[in-house]
Amino acid sequence: NSIWVSTDHDEIEKVAKQFGAQVHRRSPEVSQDSSTSLEAIREFLSHHHEVDIVGNIQATSPCLHPSDLIKVADLIQKEGFDSVFSVVRRHQFRWSEVKKGDKRIIHLQEVHARRTRNTLCKHSSLRVKAKGLSGGGKMAYYEMRAEHSVDIDIDIDWPIAEQRVLSFGYFGKxxxxxxxxxxxxxxxxxxxxxxxxxxxxxxxxxxxxxxIVGIDLLKKRGIQVRLISERDCSKTVSAMQLGCVAKVDVTNKLQVLEDWQKDMGLSWKEVAYLGNEESDVECLKKVGMSGVPADACSLSQKAAGYICKSNGGCGAVREFAEHIFLLLEKVNSARKQ
Known part of the structure; x- marks a missing residue:
């Protein structure tokens, strides 16, 4: 199996590769505002004849879980369906349009009956089909849970999606x-x-x-901040008056990191690291949460889980702190599920 991201955007390609996905560069013909997903899939298949089954996942559906993908794949591989599309069950009012000015009095029982009627609505988050088919052949639908079926179509959907992800998103095994x-x-x-x-x-x-504000906020949330440097910058650190434990003139950053982790009795999932050089790569790979500034070297960027939009010394620490706070929200949400 392989995971591909179809895009014509350099930054999206960069992020996709950092997370281990392969990238198909779309042609201008299928990168228009009016281009359909089907057109993009057809172009992809014309360049990748080795692919037998295509699962189309919409980037605007952030709550999709791996279990949904596995169940849909089973419908094709084990039960013999040629194409599967996702649906979601809705409980909504259904009205018929009448002439302008007409008034109708609907009995309360009729309203209740219409409101509680189950309706399966096609959902755009997931579509899987065998190669060579355009949604035809022996078809099946897969019913998704309503809380996993949020779509981002307009601006107002963003805050709703963010809350849905915190409550129902997938955060790993x-x-x-x-x-x-x-x-x-x-x-x-x-x-x-x-x-x-x-x-x-x-x-x-x-x-x-x-x-500096970011470091203070981390401390207030009970997160200890420690500094590390290969250079003897003890006077610089002291002058900043950060109140952080610091280790300078270091020749092996990973060894120092391991010593701190053991001394504090932490698992690696409880440790975060912000680095920017080749000497930080092993540390970035080791910890549970890793980040680099936007201007970090390419090797450290490949090893990091998060690349800040800010450069080093220009707000990257504060930005990474906000990223950590988002994880804390996810932890609290996962505990409530």
Whole structure:
């Protein structure tokens, strides 16, 4: 089996590859606002003859679960259906249009009967078909749970979808755990990596106040923040007055990270790491939550689970803190499910 993302957008391609997906670059002909999913699938199949079964997942349906995909695939592979599309059960009023000005009095029992009538509505989140078919052949429908069937079609759908994801989204097989430790690289993450040298040979660096606020917010949420650097920047860290444990002049960042993790009695799922250099790669791979600034080196970007929109020393720490807070919301939501 293979997972493909069909896109004509460079940033979407970059993110897809970071998460292990393969990318099919759409042609301009099927990248128009009026282009249909079927046109994109046909183009994909014309370039990938090895694919026998296609599952079309809409990016606008964020609550789809792997279990839905498995059950739909079984309908084709084990039960012999040629194509399957998803539906969702709705309990809604059904009205018939009358002439303008006409008035009808509907008995309460009739309203109740119409309201409670079950209706299966086609849902756009999932469609699977055998190669060479355009939704024909022996067809079946798969009924999705209503809470998994949210679609993002217009702007107002975004806040609804965000809450649905927190309540019903899929967060992986393993239970989520709260982050209790963030380890942040000083040079290139907390600072922009530039070092200014004065005439009397003193070093100066700059940092963003938003990052200091981010560290304070993490502490208030009970998350310990520790700093690490390969450079002897103890005076710089001291001058920032962050109140964080710091380890400088480090030759092996992973060893320091492992020592801190063991000393605090944490699992790796409870540790987050923000780095930006090749020396951070093994640390980024080890922890439960990893991030890099937007201007981090390519190797660290490939190893990270989250790439900030902000550069190092320009709000990346604050942004990553917000990303951690979102995980905490997911943890709390998962506990309530």
């Amino acid at each position: 393993e239970p989520l755990k709260e982050v209790k430790l963030l380890v942040c690289s000083v040079d290139g993450c907390l600072t922009n990596g530039r070092i200014y040298v004065t005439e009397d040979q003193k070093e100066m660096v700059s940092y963003d106040y938003r990052d």
